[in-house]
Amino acid sequence: MKTTIPNVGKMLWRIVTAIGRRRQGGTLESDLGIVVDQVIADLEDLNRSTERDFLAVGEKLMEFRSTARQIASDMSALTELISGAHGRNASTALTKMLEHSRGMDAGIEQSGRTLARVHDHACRVRLAFGGLRNTVAVFRTLCTLTRIETARLGSSGADFGDLAAEVGHLSESIQASGEGVLEASSRLDQCAQSAIRSASDLRVRQLKELGGLIAGVVDSLEAFEDRRRQAAETSAREAAHYEALCNAVDGVVRSVQFHDITRQQVEHVVEALGQLRSACESSGQGSVPAGARAILALQSSQLGSAAELFAASMEGMEHDLENIGLRVQEMANASQALMGISMDDQNSFFLQMESQFTAILKTLATCAAAKREVESTAASLEQTISSMRDSVGEIRSIEIRIQRIATNATIRATHIGTAGNALNVIAEVMQRLALDSNASTEDVAETLAAMSDAAKSVSGGAGGDSVPNEVIGEMQRAVLGLHTSSECSFSRVNQISALGARLAEDIGAVRNGFSAGMLFAQVADRARRELARLGAKAGSESLKGVEDAPSQQLESLTKRYTMQMERDVHEALTGGAAMAAAPANVSGGALAEGDLGDNVELF
Amino acid sequence: MADLLARPMFEWSTDYAVGIGQVDEEHQQLFVLAEHLHRAMLEGNGKATLVNLLARLVDYTCYHFTHEEQLMERIQYPGYRQHQQEHTVLRSRVRELQDRAASGEMTMTIDVAQFLMEWVKRHIIASDRRIGSYVTTAESRSTTKIRRA
Numbered sequence: 001m002k003t004t005i006p007n008v009g010k011m012l013w014r015i016v017t018a019i020g021r022r023r024q025g026g027t028l029e030s031d032l033g034i035v036v037d038q039v040i041a042d043l044e045d046l047n048r049s050t051e052r053d054f055l056a057v058g059e060k061l062m063e064f065r066s067t068a069r070q071i072a073s074d075m076s077a078l079t080e081l082i083s084g085a086h087g088r089n090a091s092t093a094l095t096k097m098l099e100h101s102r103g104m105d106a107g108i109e110q111s112g113r114t115l116a117r118v119h120d121h122a123c124r125v126r127l128a129f130g131g132l133r134n135t136v137a138v139f140r141t142l143c144t145l146t147r148i149e150t151a152r153l154g155s156s157g158a159d160f161g162d163l164a165a166e167v168g169h170l171s172e173s174i175q176a177s178g179e180g181v182l183e184a185s186s187r188l189d190q191c192a193q194s195a196i197r198s199a200s201d202l203r204v205r206q207l208k209e210l211g212g213l214i215a216g217v218v219d220s221l222e223a224f225e226d227r228r229r230q231a232a233e234t235s236a237r238e239a240a241h242y243e244a245l246c247n248a249v250d251g252v253v254r255s256v257q258f259h260d261i262t263r264q265q266v267e268h269v270v271e272a273l274g275q276l277r278s279a280c281e282s283s284g285q286g287s288v289p290a291g292a293r294a295i296l297a298l299q300s301s302q303l304g305s306a307a308e309l310f311a312a313s314m315e316g317m318e319h320d321l322e323n324i325g326l327r328v329q330e331m332a333n334a335s336q337a338l339m340g341i342s343m344d345d346q347n348s349f350f351l352q353m354e355s356q357f358t359a360i361l362k363t364l365a366t367c368a369a370a371k372r373e374v375e376s377t378a379a380s381l382e383q384t385i386s387s388m389r390d391s392v393g394e395i396r397s398i399e400i401r402i403q404r405i406a407t408n409a410t411i412r413a414t415h416i417g418t419a420g421n422a423l424n425v426i427a428e429v430m431q432r433l434a435l436d437s438n439a440s441t442e443d444v445a446e447t448l449a450a451m452s453d454a455a456k457s458v459s460g461g462a463g464g465d466s467v468p469n470e471v472i473g474e475m476q477r478a479v480l481g482l483h484t485s486s487e488c489s490f491s492r493v494n495q496i497s498a499l500g501a502r503l504a505e506d507i508g509a510v511r512n513g514f515s516a517g518m519l520f521a522q523v524a525d526r527a528r529r530e531l532a533r534l535g536a537k538a539g540s541e542s543l544k545g546v547e548d549a550p551s552q553q554l555e556s557l558t559k560r561y562t563m564q565m566e567r568d569v570h571e572a573l574t575g576g577a578a579m580a581a582a583p584a585n586v587s588g589g590a591l592a593e594g595d596l597g598d599n600v601e602l603f
Numbered sequence: 604m605a606d607l608l609a610r611p612m613f614e615w616s617t618d619y620a621v622g623i624g625q626v627d628e629e630h631q632q633l634f635v636l637a638e639h640l641h642r643a644m645l646e647g648n649g650k651a652t653l654v655n656l657l658a659r660l661v662d663y664t665c666y667h668f669t670h671e672e673q674l675m676e677r678i679q680y681p682g683y684r685q686h687q688q689e690h691t692v693l694r695s696r697v698r699e700l701q702d703r704a705a706s707g708e709m710t711m712t713i714d715v716a717q718f719l720m721e722w723v724k725r726h727i728i729a730s731d732r733r734i735g736s737y738v739t740t741a742e743s744r745s746t747t748k749i750r751r752a
Contacts, residue, residue: 485647
């Protein structure tokens with residue numbers, strides 16, 4: 001920037017020197033030199049210091065922006081984790097689990113009904129074999145009668161001696177086997193009753209415990225749905241927040257960039273003052289450049305304008321930083337709220353979910369144990385029924401043998417003739433009794449077949465056909481999968497939240513540690529005071545007519561003077577344009593070249 | 604800027620320092636354990652690390668709390684009883700968690716992570732810091748006495 005200092009300064013210098021002498025020792029020249037040097041040094045320091053501060057803030061802002069972007073992208077990832085494919089899989093798994101639970105419940109109910117049928121069958125067996133002792137007693141009586149009649153017949157009844165012994169022995173066998181069947185039936189009934197109780201307990205557990213848990217899972221499903229909705233809403237809100245955050249950061253960046261203007265203004269003032277200093281030195285001893293007052297006033301005005309601009313930028317920055325801090329905190333809070341994390345962390349959504357998962361797994365383990373118990377009962381039922389069927393088979397064969405023996409006895413009694421009538425009657429009764437007994441035995445055999453079917457159905461269907469054994473395993477795996485997804489979300493949410501809190505804290509620290517505004521105001525104010533003091537000294541001499549510029553117009557110009565105007569004036573002058581144009585641009589006032597005097601040539 | 608997921612969640616910093624060398628070093632080990640769980644959880648391997656982590660945590664409570672209690676006795680810390688009580692609660696909670704894990708309960712990683720966060724927040728930052736402050740105050744008192752003498 002070119003500066004032309006006219007030679008009117010010598011006079012001013014003399015006046016100033018005189019004033020300085022009056023001020024006991026300090027001359028205007030020495031004052032000007034020292035003060036201007038000091039102001040220049042202060043302003044250069046200020047520029048360096050604010051530059052350093054702003055660079056640091058700018059760097060931090062870029063970090064904030066990048067972190068905010070990272071948080072936003074992680075929020076999206078989290079949303080996807082909760083409500084995207086993962087969330088849908090979770091919902092599907094939970095729905096499937098509910099179906100399985102219902103299937104298990106139906107299967108166990110079916111097992112209970114089947115076991116109740118086994119109990120009915122056991123009763124029927126006992127009823128069918130209830131007359132077995134009587135039958136055996138009758139057989140014994142018939143054997144005794146046979147022995148008596150054989151003895152009465154003497155040698156003609158010799159063939160019947162073995163009959164009594166054989167039937168007696170067989171009837172004992174029937175009794176033994178029959179009692180075995182009855183005993184087994186009783187055991188089987190107890191077993192069935194116990195299995196019914198187990199199945200019933202299981203159902204009660206299913207209905208009460210798992211039922212409650214299923215309700216919890218249903219709630220969780222609904223909560224997932226809710227969260228999915230919330231996640232979508234939060235995402236949209238967060239996108240807006242993020243946009244606002246970026247705008248706020250951009251605002252701060254603009255404010256930082258604005259500092260460049262104030263920096264240039266300060267540089268300009270430094271340059272102008274430097275030139276004034278050089279002019280002062282080059283004009284010779286005791287010489288003060290002409291228009292020094294105007295130069296000082298204009299530079300003071302420049303500094304004032306820079307300080308105002310800087311203060312406004314700083315205010316904007318403070319406001320924007322506060323906004324950023326709030327947004328970041330809101331984002332962190334939103335991510336926590338999304339997961340239902342409250343101040344009381346013990347009641348977070350994640351912990352609730354985890355305890356639900358644990359309870360479901362425990363109940364599933366109980367169900368699996370009960371299922372194994374029912375299956376084991378059913379297996380022992382089958383074993384018992386099988387041994388009962390063996391006994392019944394034995395009874396059946398004995399009854400057939402008794403029938404055959406009785407038939408033979410009837411034939412032989414007929415051969416004896418009238419003497420054998422009694423034996424004939426005994427043999428016929430024996431045959432009828434064996435037939436009746438056989439009818440009961442056949443009934444028991446049929447019942448056992450039905451029992452066997454029922455036992456098989458229980459062992460294969462404690463969970464029903466619709467819920468095979470691996471279903472429980474599948475449910476357990478699904479719960480574990482959901483838990484894994486849940487723990488991953490938990491860690492992410494906490495990470496986002498911690499990062500948000502850290503970011504908000506950093507922003508707060510930046511805000512609190514931001515002293516550039518105050519420093520700028522202090523330095524600019526001090527410099528302006530010094531320049532004004534020098535200007536006043538120079539001004540008092542100008543009252544003697546040294547300077548040409550009318551003081552009122554100069555005051556008016558300095559109040560409205562800006563760097564741009566300064567440039568305009570400077571360009572107008574260096575371009576040789578009529579000075580009359582400049583004041584019109586500057587203030588719309590009626591300043592003419594002559595009015596401005598030599599001062600305008602400074603620029 | 605590095606990936607968010609690469610940033611540690613449990614990272615010891617001077618913000619957590621109590622000002623006693625050995626205690627701070629041992630606290631850093633707790634942060635390492637907690638961060639290990641956090642990492643595993645993020646990668647979906649939380650349950651696999653649980654049993655081992657709890658075993659290490661039980662060991663940690665044994666030696667770390669013993670060291671702290673010995674220190675408190677040595678310096679005649681006035682809040683010794685209350686602090687020891689907190690240790691008892693933390694020890695029994697760690698045992699309870701270990702028992703649960705030993706019984707086959709696997710879905711408890713969130714509970715454990717939450718517990719570790721609480722431990723850092725409530726015990727280290729609050730209670731352990733008080734020991735550090737007491738030690739610092741006691742040291743400055745004795746320095747003053749020495750100077751006066």
